[in-house]
Amino acid sequence: MIYTAIDNFYLTDEELKNSPSRKDGIDEDTETMLRIYGCDLIQESGILLRLPQAVMATGQVLFHRFYCKKSFARFSVKRVAASCVWLASKLEESPRKAKYILMVFHRMECRREGLPIEHLDVISKKYSDLKNDLIRTERHxxxxxxxxxxxxxxHKFISNYLATLGAPLDLRQEAWNLANDSLRTTLCVRFKSEVVACGVVYAAARRFQVPLPENPPWWLVFDADQAGIQEVCRVLAHLYSLPKAQYLPVYKDNDSFTSINRIPNPQSHFSKESPVNGNANGSSTPKEYNSQDGSSSSKDAIIKAALDKLKESKKSDEDSKTMADTKEDDTEKSKSDYKSDGNAEKNRERDRERLKVRERDRDNRGRDSDRESRGRDSDRDRDREKERSHRSKDKSSGHSEKPRHHSSRDRSEYHSSQSSRDKDRHRHHAYT
Known part of the structure; x- marks a missing residue:
């Protein structure tokens, strides 16, 4: 029997400090900022997609677990956040199509960066590339x-704990909000859910000044320790002291959801090509240039070269645009010619069909006239036969009545002769 443990993904503080992002030269503050930024994307996209809170919470936990094993420099925060939302929606039985997730993240990026909101065309190459990358990131x-x-x-432990402690409803809502905020930190990969729930309840009780039982300590009933509760409160207090999370371009390739090509910053381009020395924002310079005295002149030369490259890229983009416009005009002309030819052929086919219909109507009319003439001839023949039959019947009835009349006359003569004979007999008897 194969046994799969549920609580198999918890890291120590040393493992978090030696994360893969730290090995790629990303400091702790930058990693914390990117984690919060990714969780903000997941939360906002879940609201726009009308997903339940359980989906957003699962997506944030998957996000933290993934970046405990992979670096922010090798996997884009935006793409991973979109894949986490897509995977979490399927895990929590509230699935959403990849099309809707990509459209929502595209719209969010346009709003966050102040770009004009454009519709993400489903037939475009940009959409197909984004969808393939979404599927690939989910596999990772x-x-x-x-x-x-x-x-x-x-969240599921909070309501039970507060019901056991007899806490008011306001405290329950505050603890729920703190539990949602705790998902933006690494508490979900450091402590079990019971410990996080106890820390959230303790922080909410301290804020509302609600006393909790201490003799015996209330956290022992819920399988938690005091050190873990205090660490949860400390991490939440540090989270609320941080400014609003902003996107930091640490990823090496282009991870934009928008179709607008950004103009790269020559300094950031220079920092990517040069080896990073501990700072993720691109402010650090290479060791070779720091050791030299004429670093400013070399920087200016590199900046000029980068600007020249930008100008060349702009010219190439303009040339490609003009070529694309000419191609579009040619295609439109060919389409119009094709449409006109198609319309002429359609008109010809319609005329042919009309002629066929007229010929069919004529044939049908001729057939109907023939049928009517045949019907009339048959009616005349029937009338003639009826007249003939009536005449024959009349003749036969006339011959049969004549002998009947003769027989009646004979009978009357016979009866009259008999009556005269009887009278003569009576007369004879009377004289005698």
Whole structure:
């Protein structure tokens, strides 16, 4: 029997400090900012997609687990966040199509960066590339987690704990909000859900000044320890002290959901090509240029070269646009010619069909006239036969009545002769 443990993904503080992102030269503050930014994307997209809170919570936990094994420099925050939402919607039995997820992330990026909101065409190459990348990133997620995607949230423990402690409803709502905010931190990969739920309840009780039983300590009943509760409160307090999360371009390739090509910054391009020395924002310079005295002149030369490259790329883009416009004009002309030819052929076919219909009508009319004439001839023949039959019947009835009349006369003569004979007999007897 194969046994799969649910609580198999919890890391220590040392493992988090030595994360893959740290090995690629990304410091702790940048990693924390990118984690919060990705969780914000997941939460906002879930609201726009009308997903339940369980889907958004599962997506954020999957997001933190993935970046505990992979680096932010090798996997885009935006693409991974979209894949986490897509995978979590299927895990929580509230699936959404990939088309809707890509459209929502495309619209969010346009709003966040102040770009004009454009419709993401489903037939375009940009959409097909985004969809293929979404599917590919989902496979990476499943592979890194070993297809063990079960997530246990602290939300289901909060209501039970507060009901046991007899806390008011306001405290329950505050603890629920704190549990949602805790998903933006790494608490879900450091502590179990019971410990996070106890820390959230304790923080909410301190905020509303609600006393909790201490003799015996209330957290022992819920399988938690005091050190874990205090660490949860400390991490939440640090989260609320941070500014609003912003996107930091740490990923090497282009991870934009929009179709507008951005103009790259020559300094960031220079920092990507040069080896990074501990800072993820691109502010650090290579060691070779720091050791030299004439670093400013070399920087200016590199910046000029980058600007020249930008100008050349702009010219090539303009040439490609003009070529595309000419191609579109040619295609439109060919389409119009094809449409005119098609319309002429359609008109010819219609005329042919009309002629065929007229010929059919004529044939049908001729057939109907022949049938009517035949019907009239048959009616005349029937009338003649009826007249003949009536005449023959009349003749036969006339011959049969004559002998009947003769017989009646004979009978009357016979009776009259008999009556005269009887009278004569009576007369004879009377004289005698």
């Amino acid at each position: 997620l499943l592979k890194e987690m070993g297809f063990i995607c079960h997530v246990e949230h602290p």
